[in-house]
Amino acid sequence: MNPFGDERTGATRYLDALRSHWLLVAAIVALSVAAAALYSFTAEERYESEAQILVTPIGDDQAFLGFRLLRETNVQSRAVLTAAELVTAPAVAEAVAERLRLDSREAAANAVEVTGSGQSNIVAIVATADDPARAAQIANAFADETIAQRSSVFQGELNGTIARLRQQLIAIPPTQRQI
DSSP: OOTTSSOOOHHHHHHHHHHHTHHHHHHHHHHHHHHHHHHHHHSOOOEEEEEEEEOOOBOSOGGGTTSOOOBOOSSTTHHHHHHHHHHTOHHHHHHHHHHHTOSOHHHHHHTEEEEEOTTSSEEEEEEEESSHHHHHHHHHHHHHHHHHHHHHHHHHHHHHHHHHHHHHHHHSOGGGOOO
């Protein structure tokens, strides 16, 4: 049954309702526009910047056995996800906070979102700040510090292996060494 007692169609009924309540509709639209404008003018501006790290895991190279390197596995994304976790490690966040004079390592870690894609070997570091240059500084600092710390770990392990091999070489009598 039609509550209006006539044969008006749905569209006609809605138009009649809008005409009879035009003041209410106009007030709601004006209030919505005012709320959106107020939010737009008072909202804090946030900028994002992204840095990317290419992750290249090593294969079955026995020369690096015992090194803490990212290795290829049967699960393609494992090395990338591990690298993404290393970006937000406390030591990295602490170094970034100190380098950029942020309040704490938590503040540094909270300024970034790190994602690793299982479809590629890219780790994306997205930093958010109230200034675009600051967002870029934070993203780049996390990328740089992650690479620096991983390089330092590798160099330390490599130097230890070289020293151990030198000791083994010294233990071999010169007459038994083959070149």
